[in-house]
Amino acid sequence: MYPMPVSRWRPGNRLLYKISLPFALLLWLLPLLAVLTTSIRSSDELSAGNYWGWPKQFALIENYRVALTETPMLHYFLNSVLITLPSVAVAIFLASMAGHALANYRFRGNMVLLAVFVAGNFVPVQILMIPVRQLTLDFGLYNTVWGLVLFHIAFQTGFCTLFLRNFIRQLPYELIEAARVEGASEWAVYARIVLPLVRPALAALGILVFTFVWNDYFWALCLTQGDDAAPITVGVAALRGQWTTAWNLVSAGSVLAALPSVLMFFAMQKHFVTGLTFGATKG
Structure with missing residues (x-):
């Protein structure tokens, strides 16, 4: 009726679980990480097509300042x-x-x-x-x-x-x-x-x-x-x-x-x- 605890799984299943869990977690967090990374990119970098790489120009303060002061976000x-x-x-x-x-x-x-x-x-x-x-x-x-x-x-x-x-x-x-x-x-x-x-x-x-x-x-x-x-x-x-x-x-x-x-x-x-x-x- 209830799921069996991981500690009682077979050794092979436990090993597969431990290996696959980080990949599943990364796949689940990938959209969130993409949004967080994009929120600190500069407009010039996005125009150049750098969507997934590590930002070369950080615009953290500028992006959030514009979002709060120059748009009706408040x-x-x-x-x-x-x-x-x-x-x-x-x-x-x-x-x-x-x-x-x-x-x-x-x-x-x-x-x-x-x-x-x-x-x-x-x-x-x-x-x-x-x-x-x-x-x-x-x-x-x-x-x-x-x-x-x-x-x-x-x-x-x-x-x-x-x-x-x-x-x-x-x-x-x-x-x-x-x-x-x-x-x-x-x-x-x-x-x-x-x-x-x-x-x-x-x-x-x-x-x-x-x-x-x-x-x-x-x-x-x-x-x-x-x-x-x-x-x-x-x-x-x-x-x-x-x-x-x-x-x-x-x-x-x-x-x-x-x-x-x-x-x-x-x-x-x-x-x-x-x-x-x-x-x-x-x-």
């Missing part, structure tokens, strides 16, 4: 912040309450409601493009930051609810019963018992949802037009010119766009791993 970055932070906070808040209700309350339709949350995660988002875009037009939310915020809250809450419900189910129900016997209100049970105990899961979910929303390109492209509400993912694509493209600036913008997700993961790596393994063992 505006796109601010839009991404205004879209991502409220979306993550509200989606996790709503999902924590819904997950608590589905995990700890017995009512008619509990499993049906859970099945709706599960089914919603299997709907291909592409088939919703036209109706969602039409809804934003009808309600005057097209090409607005709040339109994207409401969309991400609606679409991320289902996944977050399913995620948190399974974690909350692992909590000892005796703790909730004891709190009720002591006279705690239902809101106090939720805020003082459930939330502190699932804090690692909340941190792991926060990183996942932050990455999903921050890196979203498809819906940002469908629900925005121009630069007013476009996030940084659309902004990086907008750096491409009509006739020529400064790939060093596009690469620098891509690195800047990916930086917040990477920094957040490393800053909360301990909580992320704890959240993913929360409830994996008993006793």
Whole structure:
């Protein structure tokens, strides 16, 4: 049922694994290394056709300075912040309450409601493009930051609810019963018992949802037009010119766009791993 540990493999298989692993890792990292290298190349070197060799002229400061000051990257970055932070906070808040209700309350339709949350995660988002875009037009939310915020809250809450419900189910129900016997209100049970105990899961979910929303390109492209509400993912694509493209600036913008997700993961790596393994063992 579970994969056999590498230490228990046959000697030949272990040797093949150790030899192939560095090559697989290099192949996986090659696009990232290419973007990082291109972001520090000069425009003259790219014009000369040096795409994969080691840069002969470094333009690290110049490329990132131009990307930040001579393009609307800071505006796109601010839009991404205004879209991502409220979306993550509200989606996790709503999902924590819904997950608590589905995990700890017995009512008619509990499993049906859970099945709706599960089914919603299997709907291909592409088939919703036209109706969602039409809804934003009808309600005057097209090409607005709040339109994207409401969309991400609606679409991320289902996944977050399913995620948190399974974690909350692992909590000892005796703790909730004891709190009720002591006279705690239902809101106090939720805020003082459930939330502190699932804090690692909340941190792991926060990183996942932050990455999903921050890196979203498809819906940002469908629900925005121009630069007013476009996030940084659309902004990086907008750096491409009509006739020529400064790939060093596009690469620098891509690195800047990916930086917040990477920094957040490393800053909360301990909580992320704890959240993913929360409830994996008993006793």
